[in-house]
Amino acid sequence: LIEGSSDEHVWADRYHGQLGDVFEIQDRVSRSITDALSLTLSPDVTRRLSHRPTKSPAVYECFLRARSEMWMLSGESLDRALEWAERGLGIASDDPELLAMKANILFQYVNISGAPPSTFSSLIAEAQDCADRALSLRSESAWVQWALAGIRHQSGDPEGSIRHFDLALTLEPSHADAHMMLAYQLGAVGRHLDHARLLMKRAGELDPLTPHNLGGLGWLIWFDGEFLEATDHLKVFQDAVERGKSPFRHFPAYLHAASGNLEESIRIVDQMVIDSPDHILTSCMRFLKHAWLGESEEALGALTDEWLEAARWDDIYPLYMAEGYALIGEVDLANEWLDFTIDYGIRNPDYLRYHDPFLEPLRSTTRFSELMEKAERLSEAVPEPSGSIRLLASEDSAESRLV
Numbered sequence: 001l002i003e004g005s006s007d008e009h010v011w012a013d014r015y016h017g018q019l020g021d022v023f024e025i026q027d028r029v030s031r032s033i034t035d036a037l038s039l040t041l042s043p044d045v046t047r048r049l050s051h052r053p054t055k056s057p058a059v060y061e062c063f064l065r066a067r068s069e070m071w072m073l074s075g076e077s078l079d080r081a082l083e084w085a086e087r088g089l090g091i092a093s094d095d096p097e098l099l100a101m102k103a104n105i106l107f108q109y110v111n112i113s114g115a116p117p118s119t120f121s122s123l124i125a126e127a128q129d130c131a132d133r134a135l136s137l138r139s140e141s142a143w144v145q146w147a148l149a150g151i152r153h154q155s156g157d158p159e160g161s162i163r164h165f166d167l168a169l170t171l172e173p174s175h176a177d178a179h180m181m182l183a184y185q186l187g188a189v190g191r192h193l194d195h196a197r198l199l200m201k202r203a204g205e206l207d208p209l210t211p212h213n214l215g216g217l218g219w220l221i222w223f224d225g226e227f228l229e230a231t232d233h234l235k236v237f238q239d240a241v242e243r244g245k246s247p248f249r250h251f252p253a254y255l256h257a258a259s260g261n262l263e264e265s266i267r268i269v270d271q272m273v274i275d276s277p278d279h280i281l282t283s284c285m286r287f288l289k290h291a292w293l294g295e296s297e298e299a300l301g302a303l304t305d306e307w308l309e310a311a312r313w314d315d316i317y318p319l320y321m322a323e324g325y326a327l328i329g330e331v332d333l334a335n336e337w338l339d340f341t342i343d344y345g346i347r348n349p350d351y352l353r354y355h356d357p358f359l360e361p362l363r364s365t366t367r368f369s370e371l372m373e374k375a376e377r378l379s380e381a382v383p384e385p386s387g388s389i390r391l392l393a394s395e396d397s398a399e400s401r402l403v
Helices: 019-036 043-050 057-070 075-091 096-111 117-137 142-154 158-171 176-189 193-206 217-223 227-233 235-243 247-258 262-275 280-292 296-302 305-313 316-327 331-344 349-355 357-362 366-380 386-402
Strands: none
Touching: 057 075, 057 096, 075 096, 096 117, 096 142, 117 142, 117 305, 142 158, 142 176, 158 176, 158 386, 176 193, 176 217, 193 217, 193 386, 217 227, 217 247, 217 349, 227 235, 227 247, 235 247, 247 262, 247 280, 247 316, 262 280, 280 296, 280 305, 280 316, 305 316, 316 331, 316 357, 331 357, 331 366, 349 366, 357 366
């Protein structure tokens, strides 16, 4: 351990043990460093330092591999993630973090439309059962709260989602995924946006290896209407989802179209058609592609009953429907889907009222004005994420003292 400003040697030691004792070694190292720096830790920090993520390294490896596969965001990667979670639960069936991870994976099948829409309701119910069981085993687990938040998000309850993500960060201030998802949720509802940017920046610092977290600022810049800048921030994410042939290629395609780079959008959509012609999200993107091109008949012909059902299980997908219908002149249908979007979770008034280029055909309608009043009212009712606000304030204070 070296003092950076002076290159002074502060502390060093060697540790020996078996892999099965790795958590014990970690505990000994952290306590030795604390002693070497003459730090006085609060009871809460002491508790977090001594907490072990699970009972054994083998179980923890299953957890980490499940998380890694989950964030690849494809049907195949979710299958692998579920296999890892089930393998870990086969070793420790009552592990709350693994149960929470299984819940996360299950609702992600809905998020990426990686399963038939007829199964979405049962997937959410099974995810809720896993999360409830995990909660009964360890309520003070950030991953358990993250699972509950994700289920609320996927169920069209942004207020509940924000509450649980905020609690997850209170329990584990270094939880990168909670930083990222809370920031996204705040951007979607259009509240506490300066705080959301700090959270998203911190997510990338905590976990620069997960493309979602590293490029997450692009999700917030999207809501500011700075589409070209958003695509720049999400380039790592776009590269990752294209390499993995993930259906989440839909979002980079959307952003490029919004920024005026329709050629790149169409390239991505056409590649989705080649790679996954029968995927539900491919139907959606074919609909949008033809709507962007003003091809009404082709756009309507791209819609499938499966996609129309799946679009009611997310916050972004009904917005796509509203935008596509608006561009081909189906104003009533567009406003109907926009109403659903606002109810489900995307209710950022400034984005919908001023920035979204695809909603322009609706802005002269009385119904659109009424919907913007509704979005404003629902946005203002979103509670403050007080736990994470206190967390970032304390980090800023500590950093200023160090400087």
